[in-house]
Amino acid sequence: MLFEIPVVGFAAYSGTGKTTLLVRLLRLFTIQGLRVGIVKHAHHTFEIDHPGKDSYELRQAGASQVLVGSRRRWALMAETPKPPQDALAFYLDHLDRSLLDLVLVEGFKPESIPKIELHRPSLGKPLLYPEDNDIIAVATDSPLVEVPPIPVFDLNDPAVVADFIIDRFKPTRQTDG
Numbered sequence: 001m002l003f004e005i006p007v008v009g010f011a012a013y014s015g016t017g018k019t020t021l022l023v024r025l026l027r028l029f030t031i032q033g034l035r036v037g038i039v040k041h042a043h044h045t046f047e048i049d050h051p052g053k054d055s056y057e058l059r060q061a062g063a064s065q066v067l068v069g070s071r072r073r074w075a076l077m078a079e080t081p082k083p084p085q086d087a088l089a090f091y092l093d094h095l096d097r098s099l100l101d102l103v104l105v106e107g108f109k110p111e112s113i114p115k116i117e118l119h120r121p122s123l124g125k126p127l128l129y130p131e132d133n134d135i136i137a138v139a140t141d142s143p144l145v146e147v148p149p150i151p152v153f154d155l156n157d158p159a160v161v162a163d164f165i166i167d168r169f170k171p172t173r174q175t176d177g
Helices: 018-031 054-060 087-092 158-169
Strands: 007-011 036-040 065-069 074-078 102-106 115-119 135-140 152-154
Touching: 007 018, 018 036, 018 102, 018 158, 036 087, 054 065, 115 158, 135 158, 152 158
Parallel strands: 007 102, 007 115, 036 102, 115 135, 135 152
Antiparallel strands: 065 074
16 A cells, blocks of 8 residues: 555554554644544444534435535545445545644554554453564553564553654654645
8 A cells, every 4th residue: 555654553452442542642743743644443334423413414315425614624424335445545545645744543454554553461352463464563551471573562651652653654744835
């Protein structure tokens, strides 16, 4: 997948804390002046607008795309009756790369992108690492029985994870012009 901005995925079983870590990382990256985009996988049909809202009613009436805009933000809702073959590339193509220095991806485990695995041994799930060659590091909240030959970080220390991403992918603030 060709994408000129660094893309880093976070893979883990449900309930491991992917979103919690991403929120903490976003705060750290923002302090450093990085503009970060997020692509989050949703397993189910989801609604970002609700019954009674104009955008919802228009989409339910048959609009295949509804763009809602204000002076502060905009959102595009598009129906995709046929799922794209390469889902992550499809979503990445919709990001405005000129406004980003780094993209973090939550979910999309099968995609071939560099990923950091989040692992909580207390959940009783196996590591994803041995089966996924795209995992470049593991962040865990407890010592691992078998330490993999890739970097292992404390899941509760997002600064270390942020430093790893910056050192490895060297995202730099894009300048206009």
